[in-house]
Amino acid sequence: MKKKRFFLVLLLALFVVISGCSNQTTDKKKEDKVVQNKDLILATTTSTQDSGLLDILQPLFEEESGYKVKTIAVGTGQALEMGKKGEADVLLVHAPAAEMELMDSGDAINRKRVMYNDFIIIGPSSDPAGIKGLDVKQAFEKIAAANATFISRGDDSGTHKKELAIWKSINVDPKAADNYLETGQGMGPTLNVTVEKLGYTLTDRATFLAQEKNLKDLTLLVEGDEDLLNIYHVMQVNPEKHDKVNSEGAKAFVEFLIDEETQQVIEDFGKEEFGQSLFFKYTE
Amino acid sequence: MDLLIGGFIKAWQMIISGDQEIFKITWLTIKVSMTAILVSTLVGIPLGVLLGLLRFPGRKIVLVFINIGMGLPPVVAGLWITIFLWRSGPLGWLSWLYTPTAIILAQILVSLPIVVGLTSSAFQQIDGKFLMQLKALGATKGQTLFLLLKETKVAILAAVIAGLGRILAEVGAAMMVGGNLRDETRILTTSIVMEVSKGNFDVALALSFILMTIAFIITFILTFLQQRSGSSR
Incomplete structure (x- = not known):
């Protein structure tokens, strides 16, 4: 019985000590903020x-x-x-x-x-839509014509805005296609979806290079177009x-x-x- | 499979090499979660006891809201707290957004209903005859409460364990109200999300092992306490 109560008290003391620490640090930080922004x-x-x-x-x-x-x-x-x-x-x-x-x-x-830096179009190494080396607009047209899987950010990001502008410039409504998927997430997660679905996507070069180690089945297909700055x-x-x-x-x-x-x-x-x-x- | 082993090795490496950042993230996770569960426990158990024992008009409605609260999606909690804490929001003057305090608030919001709800259901199950017996034996209010708490210890600790589980699992709200700021509001769950989006699956796995270890240790202690008190009765 005594032992039991001792354990409970010990646990409570632990809680109090830990929460005490955290309160102190937040208070200190708040003071800094008021003084100097x-x-x-x-x-x-x-x-x-x-x-x-x-x-x-x-x-x-x-x-x-x-x-x-x-x-x-x-x-x-x-x-x-x-x-x-x-x-x-x-x-x-x-x-x-x-x-x-x-x-x-x-x-x-x-x-x-x-x-x-620049945007690039990446896709499966087998390149089913045959876009390698084309310019951006032709590449997007081919992807649409082949009804190939395309993974879009779909999150109103800069990359997403860029992608939508390209679709608009060739008068294609991507959402009408069955194989147009929107992740609604950042570039990293979107690249992960692209590699699993073996689709095409528009990405900034920096994120692609930083994650290339996880993207073995994908390859860079279109780059260097002025539109892709x-x-x-x-x-x-x-x-x-x-x-x-x-x-x-x-x-x-x-x-x-x-x-x-x-x-x-x-x-x-x-x-x-x-x-x-x-x-x-x-x-x- | 290689990745799992790699993640496990990475976890050990990060712990053994005394990686400052991992240590900070882990310590913040513990501090924030413990503060949240402490508040939820101290506030939630008395509330649960009152709700379980007292009968007053509107009690059922309150219980409905508590039960809905048990399933409150953390992102919803996060969204509401964000809107309140914005500079332009009603509590903007506190400048709490993107601080550990905001994460604690969110965690309290999702765990408090669990503690209150489960405590009150434990007290509702107390046999009426037992209460009468206590009264007949002339127990004071304080003595009655103490005996009832002893009687429901197992269920109350279960409520705390469930609340803690919710807190440790929480990521959506912590991301939104904390902002995953390095050295300030980055906790284990939000760093796991970030490492995944960076494509560093091994680091993410390593962090998940650390998180699971913390969850295991704390739950182990609580379960041990719960079972000890249960068996000696």
Whole structure:
């Protein structure tokens, strides 16, 4: 009986100690926030996180500027939406047409070009639709004509927007096809679906290279078309429209990204592991 | 199969090499989950006792909501908490979004109904004759409560174990309200999702082994307590 109660008390004490620790740390953090507003919310695309680029850039920026970056990696559509609501301070995205809407509405300011890589079309090594080496539009037309399996992001991301624009340019409604699948997820999970279904998909080169080790049955089929340029811009959320935004931190982040040294870090990223750059510097 | 073995080896490597990041993620997972279950237990058991013993108008409706709450999808909880905690939301001034506190809130929201619901059903099953007997023997209210708690110990610990299971399994809400921020709100489940989307299946597997180990140890202790108290009666 005594032993039993002892165990219960011990367990309770453990709970209290552990919860005590966690409360302390959160309290401390809150104090910091009130005093100096060091937190900076970055809304960005999944490709910058899934490729590993942010793991390199974020600590560099934090060390240099003293800000604490909270990176929310979502599709470009959602990232832009967060900017529009003032829920993020700075955006790093890749859907130029949609970005201009935010600039025009005054939700975002200080938009700067940062880097580019390119979209590629990948598919099964056997290439049933026969698209290898074609230009983008022809390739999409062939995929549609052959009713080949195509895996779409379907998540309103930059890549998804790009894909829809290509379908539109050749006047094909992809949703009408039986073999058009939408994952509604990031690029990484979508590549996993593509390899299981042995389909075609449009991907950014960085994520493809970073995950190629899991994609043995897929191969790069179409690349190098001017239409396939994938340009990333950074922009600040307008503090005049959204008063809770950390505009100084956002400004510092924009300047950090277009700084010559950072640009070189971006270009060097991936060279060692993949033998080529995943992103190329591209400031104005 | 190779992947499973690879994941297991990777898990050992990460633990043995003292990987700082893994340690942080694991510790945060433990801290957050324990805080959430502690709050759910301290609030949920008294509420469950009251709901089980008292009879008042509207009690059935309350029970209906508690029972719905037991099946509350974590993403729904996450969505609601996100909307409330947004800078533009009603609780935006707290700046809790993307902090461990937000994850704890979400976990409490999904585990509290389980603790309340299961505790109240345990108390509803207490034999009326037993209550009368206690009264006849002149037990005070405090003594009655103590004896009843002793009587339902097994069921109450089951409620805590079920709530804890829900908390440890939780990923959708933690992702939404925590944001999976490195060093801040990245817990085991959200890092597993992230590693899968990065295509690092071996790391994801390794993390899953660590998560399962934690779940095993805690559940083991609780089950041990539950069974000990049960058998000695």
